[in-house]
Structure formats: C-alpha cells, structure tokens
Amino acid sequence: xxxxxxxxxxxxxxxxxxxxxxxxxxVVAQSKNLVPNTLRFFKWEPSAVSIGYFQGxxxxxxxxxxxxxxxxxxxxxxxxxxxxxxxxGELTYSLIINQKHRLISEDFQETYETLCSGLVRGLxxxxxxxxxxxxxxxxxxxxxxxxxxxxxxxNVVHQHGTVLLRVDPSVMFAVLKxxxxxxxxxxxxxxxxxxxxxxxxxxxxxxxxxxxxxxxKGFEETFSIRLAEGTLIKFEEQTAAALKAEKxxxxxxNFKR
Amino acid sequence: xxxxxxxxxxxxxxxxxxxxxxxxxxxxxITGDFFLHPEExxxxxEKAVEGTTxxxxxxxxxxxxxxxxxxxxxxGASPEDFARCIVMAGANDD
Numbered sequence: 001x002x003x004x005x006x007x008x009x010x011x012x013x014x015x016x017x018x019x020x021x022x023x024x025x026x027v028v029a030q031s032k033n034l035v036p037n038t039l040r041f042f043k044w045e046p047s048a049v050s051i052g053y054f055q056g057x058x059x060x061x062x063x064x065x066x067x068x069x070x071x072x073x074x075x076x077x078x079x080x081x082x083x084x085x086x087x088x089g090e091l092t093y094s095l096i097i098n099q100k101h102r103l104i105s106e107d108f109q110e111t112y113e114t115l116c117s118g119l120v121r122g123l124x125x126x127x128x129x130x131x132x133x134x135x136x137x138x139x140x141x142x143x144x145x146x147x148x149x150x151x152x153x154x155n156v157v158h159q160h161g162t163v164l165l166r167v168d169p170s171v172m173f174a175v176l177k178x179x180x181x182x183x184x185x186x187x188x189x190x191x192x193x194x195x196x197x198x199x200x201x202x203x204x205x206x207x208x209x210x211x212x213x214x215x216x217k218g219f220e221e222t223f224s225i226r227l228a229e230g231t232l233i234k235f236e237e238q239t240a241a242a243l244k245a246e247k248x249x250x251x252x253x254n255f256k257r
Numbered sequence: 258x259x260x261x262x263x264x265x266x267x268x269x270x271x272x273x274x275x276x277x278x279x280x281x282x283x284x285x286x287i288t289g290d291f292f293l294h295p296e297e298x299x300x301x302x303e304k305a306v307e308g309t310t311x312x313x314x315x316x317x318x319x320x321x322x323x324x325x326x327x328x329x330x331x332x333g334a335s336p337e338d339f340a341r342c343i344v345m346a347g348a349n350d351d
Contacts, residue, residue: 053296056288059272079332081269081290108294108332135268135292135333152294257288257299 006223007230008216009040016048016072016085019092021243023160024077025236026096031154034235037101039219039227040094041212044085048072049175052080052149057255059177066175075254076160078149080136083162084172089197091211093119094160095219103223104157108150112136115159116148122218123163126211128201136161143196163215164197165206259350262289263342269333275346280310285343292332301327311347316340 011022019042029035048071051060060082061073085092095115097104105111116132123130123138123145130146133139138146148161169191178184198206216227232240247253259275269291276284285303293299305323309316320336323329331339 052290054288054291054293054299056272056286059288077296079290079292079296108292108330149292151296257286 004225005228006037006039006225007035008227009038009230009232010212011040011042011232013043013045013087015046016044016050016074017244017249018240019044019048020050020074020076020248022232022236022240023094023096023158024243024247025239026094026232027154027156027158028239029233029236030096030098031156032235035233036230037098037225038094038096038230039216040096041215042092042094043087043208044072044090044092045087046070046072047087047171048074048085049082050074050076050085051082052076052078053151054079054257055082056257062175062177069175071175073254074248075256076149078151078158078160080147080149082176083147084175085162086166086168086171089164089166089168091163091165091208091215092160093163093215094158097157097159099152099155099157101157109135111157112148112150112159115150116146116161118219118222119146119148119161119163119215120218121222122211122215123198125214125217126198126202126206128198138163140196140201143194145196145198145201163211164195165208165211166199167191167195167197169195259346259348261342261345261349263338263345265291265334265338268335268338271334271338271342273339273342273346275343275350277311277347277350282307282309282311282343282347285346287339287342289334291334292330294330294332298327298329302329306343311344313337313340313344316343 120130136148150159169188262272271289274286317336317340
C-alpha cells in the first residue's frame with residue numbers, strides 16, 4: 001500500500017491577522033479539494049495575542065499596553081483561551097484535515113487526543129516526557145508546554161496550537177488583563193509553576209528547526225503519513241489576503257465580543 | 258448590569274454579563290475559553306435564553322434543548338454550568 005502523503009508548509013513569520021487568515025484560507029482550499037491535508041508551521045512577527053472565539057477582547061487583553069509595545073491582537077476562529085505568541089519563544093502549527101479522514105472521530109475530545117498524539121511523539125523524540133492532558137493541553141511533569149484548539153466547518157477539521165520554546169511570564173501578564181494589579185506578581189509566579197518550555201525542560205537552547213523536524217517526524221509516525229514539503233497555491237494566497245483585509249484585521253471581528 | 262464568572266472543575270472559565278427585566282433575562286453575553294461547535298451559534302444561544310426566567314433548571318433545560326436542536330457540541334462547560342453562571346450574574350445585578 002502506498003503511504004499517504006500530506007503537504008508540509010513552513011510559512012515563517014507573519015503578522016497575527018495574516019496568520020489567522022491563512023489558516024482559514026487553507027481550510028477553504030481543502031474544502032474545495034484544491035489542496036491535500038496539510039501541516040503548517042508558522043511564527044508571529046510582531047509578537048501577538050490571540051483570543052478564543054468566545055472571549056471578549058477588552059475583557060482579556062490590555063490593548064493599550066499592546067499598542068504601546070507594538071503587539072498585535074486578534075480573535076481566532078477557534079474557541080479556547082487567550083495566548084501570548086512570542087516572536088522568539090513559540091512555534092505554532094496548524095493541521096487542516098478532511099473531516100472524512102480516518103484520523104477524525106465525530107467526538108471532539110477523541111480527535112484532540114489523536115491529533116495531539118503526533119505532537120506528543122514529536123516531543124518525546126526530543127527526550128521530553130510529554131503527555132496529553134484533557135481537554136486540549138500537552139504537559140511535561142504536569143506543566144503546560146502546548147495548548148491546542150480545534151474547529152470544524154466546510155467538512156474540514158482545523159486544529160492549531162502552540163509549542164513553547166521559552167516563556168517570559170512578565171510579558172505575558174503585561175499584555176493579558178489580570179483581575180487586579182495587586183496579584184500580578186503572584187500570577188507571574190503561578191505561571192512559572194504551571195507552564196514550562198522546551199528550553200527549561202532540556203536546559204539548552206532548542207531551535208525552531210530542530211523542533212519542527214521532531215514534530216514533523218512525530219506526526220508522520222503517529223499518523224502513518226509522509227509529509228512532503230509543499231507551497232501555497234495562488235487560491236490560498238489570494239483568499240488569505242482577502243480574509244486578512246475583510247475579517248481578521250477588522251475591528252468588527254476582533255472586538256465583536 | 259450583573260456580571261459573574263465561574264470556573265468549571267476540570268473544564269473552562271465561563272463569564273456572563275446580564276441585563277434583567279424583573280425576574281426575566283433581557284440580554285445576556287456569555288464569554289470564556291470554552292468550546293462551542295459550531296462557533297457561530299453563540300449569539301443564537303444567547304438569544305434563545307432571553308425572556309427566560311432566572312431559574313437554573315429552566316435555563317439549563319433551555320440551553321440543552323437549543324444545543325440538541327442545532328446539533329451543537331459544548332466542550333469544557335455544560336448547559337448547567339452556563340445556567341449557574343447566568344443565575345450568579347443575576348444575583349450580582351445592580
């Protein structure tokens with residue numbers, strides 16, 4: 001039997017609005033059968049905050065501090081929580097998979113576990129004792145190293161998530177709203193206890209490329225697929241540009257809740 | 258306007274902003290880091306509880322029925338959690 005081939009993309013650094021627009025553009029392209037199932041890696045420049053579909057922007061994000069520091073803020077098409085995406089500290093991935101694929105269950109929780117198992121395997125290849133933790137996290141020694149969010153629509157499953165290379169909780173809490181200023185320091189400490197990163201676990205500098213390679217292999221082995229480096233098609237680029245301008249970069253979308 | 262937030266055990270955070278008229282819900286906004294599929298249904302869900310009295314069981318049933326009718330899935334919170342948080346917001350109404 002021929003091994004199933006998926007497309008591997010590394011779209012590098014982009015701003016938050018284009019990053020979210022491109023995810024949706026790939027979903028649209030996959031729903032029209034224009035592109036194969038896809039694993040995309042990407043990074044954020046400038047650093048950005050993304051919030052979950054159901055969150056309030058003003059409720060979650062200190063937009064004044066973000067504006068002052070040149071940090072973007074964007075609403076995702078997926079639910080889940082607010083995330084600070086550091087330019088140098090995080091690798092983000094997206095999986096865009098046809099809903100009829102053998103890996104996809106009708107059950108969301110089950111599908112999280114299946115798709116996250118590729119990440120877990122990839123991290124273990126780096127000698128990181130990663131484990132999946134319900135609902136949508138990956139942890140090392142009980143501390144979160146990866147957050148993931150999934151949605152479905154147009155007969156396509158879209159899951160994106162983060163893997164932390166390094167963490168700076170003080171920046172995180174400068175851009176995310178805290179219930180009151182007095183507990184900011186406490187929160188920074190508690191994040192240090194609840195969140196970890198590759199650099200901290202492995203006590204060395206892990207590069208983007210090294211992580212990307214490990215995760216790619218993890219997905220290949222776990223999903224029994226081959227990931228072939230590919231490129232965006234014109235339709236995806238055009239759709240992404242349109243979705244950025246008409247949706248993700250607009251105030252209507254970002255402040256709708 | 259009443260506000261409340263409620264952390265679901267083993268689940269997500271639910272936040273509610275509420276306007277009431279007597280004992281009935283006039284307007285409600287439910288935010289948080291939960292998952293609802295399909296996402297676009299959140300506004301309809303909020304509409305579906307408007308006009309309902311502020312009783313937890315009534316609200317939970319209404320939300321449950323809405324999800325069922327729309328083949329929607331809620332993850333990280335239950336209809337009871339939404340209902341509880343709405344009632345809590347009602348108690349904080351000024």
